[in-house]
Amino acid sequence: MPTSTQRFLKPELLAQLSSMEFRVRTIVEGMLSGLHRSPYRGLSSEFAEYRDYQPGDEPTRIDWKVFARSDKYYIKEFEEETNLETHIVLDASASMGFGTGTYTKWQYAGILSASLAYIMQRQSDAIGLVVLDEAIRVEMETKTTRGHLIHTIGAMENTKPQRQTRLAAVLHQVAAKIKRRGVVLLLSDLLDEPSEVMSALEHLQHRGHQVNVFHVLDTAELNFDFEGPHLFIDPETNQQTLAIPDVVRGDYLKSLQGFLDFYSNELGKRNMRYSLVDTSLPLDQPLFSFLMRNS
């Protein structure tokens, strides 16, 4: 059991991410001033545009310099910054506990989640957490405080992946629970029925969320680089299969690629960000890649 929040928060990683910001591509609602654009024009220091004066507009919003030059009345519109609600959804099913490298999928996803949460909190964005497997195991509301960040990371670290996956069904529950539009960061191996998972993700998107999917898989799952006869065991179903990897590798990779292509294509069609994460890669790579794409 993790005892320190330092487990998922890697100082060296955070040091690399110190200058990174997470910008949401889409306009989301925000109550507080934050990093993200609000669809609402309001008090702001950043000029947005001019428009004709309409009776009822506040005279203080009239750009008098433009009047002096043009003898016409124009209102100056400004961008209004607001805070973002980010919902980190972590898959804690038993399959996430698999790992052949330094980190298990769960650990890797946890570190990514913690790092993203840190960045959000530093941007004064609100972060929330949902940990799920066959049901919602942990649910934390969105807050911007640092203390909430620590509690959130602590909740991640205290979770142990062990149960079966009902990702699609639980995502639907999550979609129903989250009221305000925000960003959903899903970190999962997506080992559920793909069409049902897509349906749940569409539900989230329909609710106005910007859905970002981190498809976390172990390098062994991605490459199937086993040697010699193996008795493979599914950690969730306990199904066992004897196989010779060299013989079945081709078919396995073909099936896996089809699985990955499905999510990549379907999510892409729906303007959902898809990131395939190989747990053998350095942790900063997927983070940087994600943040750069969103900057």
Next chain:
Amino acid sequence: MLFVNLLYLAATGAIAGPVMLHLLLRQRPQRQTLPTLRFLTAAAPQSYAMHKFKNMLLLFSRMLLVLLIVLAFARPFFNAADAPEGQETAGIGMVLVMDRSCSMQAGDTWEIARTRARNALKSVPEDSPVALIVFDRVSRLAVPETRDAGRVLSELQVIEPGFAATDLGAALRAGAEAGNQLNAHRARVVIISDYQRSAMQQALAPVHVRPGVDFETIQVGAEPSVNVAIASAQTIPAELADKQSVLLEIRRFGKGDAEGAVELFEDGKSLGDQPLNWAEGAQTFVEFVVDKPTANDVILRAEVHVTDSHPADNDSNVLLEVERAIPVLVLQQTGRVKFASSESGLFPVGANRFVKAAVQACGGLVDAAWSSGSGITPETLLRYPVVLALDVDAYGDDAVAAIDAYVESGGALVLFPGNGATSTLQALSGSTVGGWKQLDEQLSEYRLVSSVRHQGPLDLLGSTGESVLGHPKVYRYLNVEPGVENGAATVAQFDNGAPFILERRKGDGLVYAFTVPLEASATDFVLRASFAPFLYELVAHATHETEARRRYLVGDGASATLMRGIDDVQMPNGKTLPAQTVTSFAEPGAYALTSESKATLVSVNIDPMESDLARLNQTEIDGIRDLGISGDVGEGGADELNDADVTMPPDESGKFWRYLLFAALAVFAFESILASRTLR
């Protein structure tokens, strides 16, 4: 299956190596958690099953590889013909070839041979295949191949040498055949013999043997110091009519002098003995003048009394059949018989006279009886092996019928035409008789016998080339067309091609028909001195055509002709055996062949060559060992023992181990490919 290098089979335990390797390197399936198990297809379990199968196949191929290599080194073979040459193994057999000819009775030769045979048997491992062949003039498989050497030893204890001559060539062929068939990769053919030089009257030819078959020669007995034997005997008419001479040829072999005597016995009764007087050289003749036997089938036996190395050939070395006269019935001319009168009475003239004179000239070799032909019956005629009919047309129908039946029953008839009708001659000769051909002497028209188809007696008449008896002239002869459809053929003809003598086989009998009357007016043949011996030879020839010969050597077979109609055979030792059990003559002596209607004596003698105990030298004996040749014998074969081509061709047997190595190579290639495709 037999093996050349049996010890290599111990390496079969090396098969455990691949098994151990397989067990040690065998990988049990690793347990591995795999959340993405769903992406393994249904073929995954099958691949594991295939993997297991490939591993087992790999194991078996490695075991098979080891086994094939071990077997190849052990060099198995399935029959003796596959056995390679020059390998020292336990797969060896022996064929004993024992000489049991008469010469093996000399001294202690046979006992030595028996001892050497026993010793030879001891030299092969127990349970080896062995066989025993005994030989003299013929070879006989006494004990077929057996792994029980005791059977061979028992047979050796029982067999004894006989009295027959030696055929070493037959022994070699029999030994080679037995050796080739022996169920052992190597076979020793051991020939135990005294190796008489006389056993090689003909040069020995190489014999074909398979690789692994070798001849061994064991010579037994010592060179004889001296041996004396009766080489030949004959009877000669003496000057006195009631006496005959028995002339014996005595030979001395080996080194040393021999003193002794020769005794003559008639029907077991001694007629006296005479000392042996050796002139210079190894040959001497002894003559006995004895009373001429009055009965037929008198047995004369000569016995040499001398101390020599081979007494077995002396005791009854030559058994003499009485050189008895051939009984002939002369059917003299009747009716037109001409007789002349004299103070002593009537005496025949014409053909009768010439025949009588000829019979007298033959001395006692022809015992003629005269008959007019009246009252003759087939039974009467059958007492005589030959009937001379001087003028058949003079006989009545009954007589002619009796003559015809006599020929049918096996009699020999010699026909001479008379001066009268020739219808009976025509009937008996089975030919067409035309008219007379009269030649004019003044015009030098005479006919000579120009060609004779027969050899032997009739050849005395002369043929193309030199004539022994000159060329008889003929002035008058019958034109005869031989009745081929009746079995008649011309055996002598005149210079113009006209038949002189016809030969016809009728039933069991024989007919010789002359086309010339036995009269001086017809031919001068009757006046020639050659007429008498011709008549005798003709009679003897006719007799031999209908009767089997009566002189044999030990080992000769009893021919069907001889045994025809015979019921019992009395052996020289006095025992009587059924005729069908006597197929050859195994011991010297007189054999009485009897039946209800006839009795015949047969004399059987030891081959005189068996008395010459001179042996081959060691070089010649060594050459016999090299007569076993693998492969084809050359066209020329071996004309002489010392010149035999005895080069051995390369060993072409024992190829099976090569096939095993080739199979091992194939298995190794298969194993290598399989191993590369089989996961560890």
